[in-house]
Amino acid sequence: xxxxxxxxxxxxxxxxxxxxxxxxxxxxxxxxxxxxxxxxxxxxxxxxxxxxxxxxxxxxxxxxxxxxxxxxxxxxxxxxxxxxxxxxxxxxxxxxxxxxxxxxxxxxxxxxxxxxxxxxxxxxxxxxxxxxxxxxxxxxxxxxxxxxxxxxxxxxxxxxxxxxxxxxxxxxxxxxxxxxxxxxxxxxxxxxxxxxxxxxxxxxxxxxxxxxxxxxxxxxxxxxxxxxxxxxxxxxxxxxxxxxxxxxxxxxxxxxxxxxxxxxxxxxxxxxxxxxxxxxxxxxxxxxxxxxxxxxxxxxxxxxxxxxxxxx
Ligand code: PYC
Numbered sequence: 001x002x003x004x005x006x007x008x009x010x011x012x013x014x015x016x017x018x019x020x021x022x023x024x025x026x027x028x029x030x031x032x033x034x035x036x037x038x039x040x041x042x043x044x045x046x047x048x049x050x051x052x053x054x055x056x057x058x059x060x061x062x063x064x065x066x067x068x069x070x071x072x073x074x075x076x077x078x079x080x081x082x083x084x085x086x087x088x089x090x091x092x093x094x095x096x097x098x099x100x101x102x103x104x105x106x107x108x109x110x111x112x113x114x115x116x117x118x119x120x121x122x123x124x125x126x127x128x129x130x131x132x133x134x135x136x137x138x139x140x141x142x143x144x145x146x147x148x149x150x151x152x153x154x155x156x157x158x159x160x161x162x163x164x165x166x167x168x169x170x171x172x173x174x175x176x177x178x179x180x181x182x183x184x185x186x187x188x189x190x191x192x193x194x195x196x197x198x199x200x201x202x203x204x205x206x207x208x209x210x211x212x213x214x215x216x217x218x219x220x221x222x223x224x225x226x227x228x229x230x231x232x233x234x235x236x237x238x239x240x241x242x243x244x245x246x247x248x249x250x251x252x253x254x255x256x257x258x259x260x261x262x263x264x265x266x267x268x269x270x271x272x273x274x275x276x277x278x279x280x281x282x283x284x285x286x287x288x289x290x291x292x293x294x295x296x297x298x299x300x301x302x303x304x305x306x307x308x309x310x311x312x
Contacts, residue, residue, distance in 0.1 A: 001299050004049065007101065008294035009094035012269025013235030015293070016094030017049060018062045020102065022298075026065060026077075031115045034065060035077050035084055044308035046079045048300055051309030057081050057230035060091045065113075072118065073099060073110040081312075082207070082229035086116035086134075087161025089239010089271070089286050093129040096121055097290040116161055127289045135281040136160040136243040138251040139200060142168070147192045150185060156251075160243030160284065163200035164208045164226075165193055174213040174225045174266050179233060182211065182266075186227035210241050220262040220270060236288065237263040237271040243284035246275045250282045257282075 004022035008015060024042035026034035038046065050059040057080070065075035076095055078088040085091075092112065099105040100123055110121050120132040140157040143165075147153045155167040167189065172182060186209040193199075193206050200206055207229040215223045226234040226241045234241065242263045249255035261273045275282035300307040 004298040007098045009290045009292050011090035011093045011236050011290040013267045014090045016091045018098045023063045035115045047309035051081050057232035067113050072113050075113040090236035092131045093288045094290040096123045096129045097127050101292050130287040133243045133284045134161050136247040137281040138248045145192045147188050156248045158244035158247050161240035163206045164244040165206050166210045174223045182225045215264045220264040223264040225266045235267045237265040239286040246284045247282050
């Protein structure tokens with residue numbers, strides 16, 4: 001029986017499952033080479049960890065790796081039921097709290113290696129984590145697509161460690177009771193972006209769609225709904241999505257460097273964010289809290305026909 005040891009946490013309601021033992025050996029290459037090795041040779045381990053029956057579309061998994069640089073606390077490869085993620089904001093916050101729970105890191109400043117770059121992270125008391133994300137930018141402004149059953153939808157294409165379509169012209173009720181409609185709407189938008197060949201750089205598939213509305217709590221600046229690659233929605237305000245949003249706000253001159261943007265999620269959890277300008281990009285910082293929610297050993301029984309998950 002194969003055994004995989006995992007620690008679960010959630011960040012603003014969005015779960016993260018970190019593989020801390022029993023994961024694949026990916027060698028000592030760059031993080032990009034390791035994610036390719038994971039994808040090509042060990043993808044059934046990804047599906048075993050996050051797909052049903054052990055997981056579901058809401059889960060983000062992370063494989064903890066030895067870092068390539070001695071000054072880094074860890075390397076991390078994030079993944080979900082659809083594939084691999086460049087970066088994950090809520091997952092990084094969960095990872096830091098997990099490393100602290102394992103007594104592998106102390107409170108203070110650290111760095112983490114991801115396939116899209118090395119990021120700085122600070123762990124504070126109270127499970128509070130601030131991450132300085134990869135440079136984020138708006139690629140395309142005011143893209144209009146004609147979504148079947150919806151009509152014209154206008155949005156910006158932006159990078160925040162993953163690709164996002166940040167919708168600008170829809171006024172939807174972003175409440176939990178409306179999740180089935182919001183999911184259907186954002187799936188239609190994503191399909192239409194693909195049909196009209198609207199992509200990120202080098203034809204990259206835009207797998208995250210963000211809707212915005214006024215916050216429910218007056219101290220916040222915005223509420224969002226974020227469709228994630230597996231077709232679920234982010235319970236947290238989405239670290240990479242809020243980085244993309246900040247890049248769009250900066251490009252439009254609607255938010256100033258250093259000012260705090262409080263992004264509320266569809267479940268009401270909040271990230272405090274800001275950015276520094278770096279030419280036509282921004283360097284976002286995202287602060288949130290995570291809590292450990294479980295520690296377990298996954299068992300892959302060779303006799304179990306679904307040991308590597310239910311694959312769609
Ligand atoms: O927080 O960056 C994020 C994220 C991406 C997908 C789910 N959460």
